[in-house]
Amino acid sequence: MKWLILFHVLGASVWMGGHLILAATFLPKALQEKNPVVIKTFEVQFERIGIPALLVQVITGVWMALIYVPFHEWMSLASVHHRLLWMKLGLLLGTLVLAIHARFFIIPKLSSQNLSGLAFHILLVTVLALSFVLVGLSFRFNFFAF
Numbered sequence: 277m278k279w280l281i282l283f284h285v286l287g288a289s290v291w292m293g294g295h296l297i298l299a300a301t302f303l304p305k306a307l308q309e310k311n312p313v314v315i316k317t318f319e320v321q322f323e324r325i326g327i328p329a330l331l332v333q334v335i336t337g338v339w340m341a342l343i344y345v346p347f348h349e350w351m352s353l354a355s356v357h358h359r360l361l362w363m364k365l366g367l368l369l370g371t372l373v374l375a376i377h378a379r380f381f382i383i384p385k386l387s388s389q390n391l392s393g394l395a396f397h398i399l400l401v402t403v404l405a406l407s408f409v410l411v412g413l414s415f416r417f418n419f420f421a422f
């Protein structure tokens with residue numbers, strides 16, 4: 277388990293850290309200059325480490341989740357761990373839907389006109405990433421009153 281957590285925390289550092297840097301530094305600059313190239317340059321570089329990091333999160337996350345909740349019990353919300361697991365799966369679905377929508381409907385025709393649409397995506401994916409961290413830590417240190 278300790279190795280799974282190590283790789284999960286490393287993956288989380290890349291995913292969370294990358295999106296925080298994008299949202300807090302590159303996005304304000306791009307919006308100020310109305311220049312989508314600022315974000316495109318970051319995205320092209322970040323994807324090379326961001327996508328493998330997300331894959332690590334899914335593999336190590338599902339593996340750890342199976343240790344907390346056996347697969348045949350997944351269709352239940354009986355315990356805190358069941359509920360945290362479904363929150364993680366919901367966050368993953370949200371992240372994938374936003375990523376696919378941005379990749380195929382916003383980025384191909386990115387311009388200063390639709391930059392605000394991408395800005396909304398970036399902020400939402402960053403909030404989902406923060407939620408992943410909070411829900412993840414709650415498996416051991418329950419932050420939620422349920």
Ligand code: HEM
Nearest residue numbers: 288291333334337338340341364368408409412413415416
């Ligand atoms: C980008 C996506 C994700 C991020 C940023 C993330 C982040 C985190 C963080 C920071 C922790 C706390 C590690 C610790 O306790 O020291 C954690 C724990 C955990 N995560 Fe994730 N996670 C992600 C995706 C997933 C997915 C997709 C699943 C499974 C469906 C998952 C399942 C878990 C589990 C079971 C734990 C508890 C491990 C433990 O502390 O015992 N995670 N996550």
